[in-house]
Amino acid sequence: MRLLGxxxxxxxxxxxxxxxxxxxxLAFSTIVQLxxxxxxxxxxxFYTLTHGLVKSSLFLLVGVLPSRNFKELQQQAIPNSLWIAIVIASFSISGFPLLSGFGAKAxxxxxxxxxxxxAINLAAVGTAIATAKFIFLPHAKVTTGRKLTLSGWLGIILLLTALFIANAVYFDAYNLGNISKALGIIAIGWGLYLGIFKKLSLQLSKAGEQFDNLVGMMAVMLMLLFSLILAQLAPSFLAFS
Structure with missing residues (x-):
């Protein structure tokens, strides 16, 4: 299972x-986090909990962006409030201190x-590169365009607040070594994005995304996650019985 991870x-x-x-x-990022x-x-x-909070908020927020294309988004400002919410979620998935993503990654x-x-550290740098696409989007006080509803904002606020609260699950992560490593990984990822990846127009082959391949992959992942959950719950059931 570790090798598959x-x-x-x-x-x-x-x-x-x-x-x-x-x-x-975001879909590929979900595969990374899996x-x-x-x-x-x-x-x-703990990582599963954190990932669920982050991705739920990001998919809600990205749904109201003026475009799905990053090249187009770089040419127009998004509302400050929307950008701040996206940045908080992106910081967490990148492993930034003060958010639960930091403790989960540590x-x-x-x-x-x-x-x-x-390999996992390289994947962490890659995650920082990917989320930098959101973090470095232009933003301003914009009043036009699609907006989240009040209920949508309440949901986002609850999800993002949970990222701060869940940070308490693993306070032992807060030592100089872990903080320095997390900030270093993020800095490297941002530097690579701004210096290289932002300017690239490379698109990888979509062969790995074919329907049959994706269905097979997701089926395997679901079985592995189910077996993982059973393995973790088994001791509790045995002790109870």
Whole structure:
């Protein structure tokens, strides 16, 4: 399962960093985060919770952007309020301190086996590159265009607040080494995005996205996640009985 997690993360990030469509990028990012979850099964619960909060908020927010295409989004400002919400969620998935994504990533990194570390750290840098596409979008005080409803904003506020609260799950992550590493990974990712990836127009082959391939991959992932959940719950059931 750990090997599959590494391969999944690398596959997802290879597409996410080059993807020009915002929703497709989020989909590939989900594959990357699933790789993180599978790479360290003993601590997967916290990462799964954090990922669910982040992706729920990002998909809601991206749905009201004026375009799905990053090239087009770079040419027009989005509302400040929308940008701030997207940045908070993007910071969390990148592993920025003060948000639960930081603790989740630190806990996952701590439970990696030595042979996994290089690949998962590269996937973390790739995640920072991918989310930089949102973070560096132009923004201003805009009153026109599509807007979130009041109920939509309430949902976003609850999800983002949960990212701060869930940060308390693993306070042990807050040491100089973990903070320095997280900020270093993010800085490298942002630097690579601004210096290289923002200017690239490369599009990877979509052969790996064919329907049959995706269905097969998702079926395998669901079975693995189900077995992982059963493995974690089994001791509790045995103790109860």
């Amino acid at each position: 590494v391969l999944t993360a690398i596959f997802g990030v290879s597409y996410a960093v080059f993807e020009k469509d915002s929703k497709r990028m 790789g993180f979850i599978l790479a360290a099964p003993p601590v997967s619960g 806990l996952t990194m701590k439970n990696l086996l030595p042979w996994q570390e290089v």
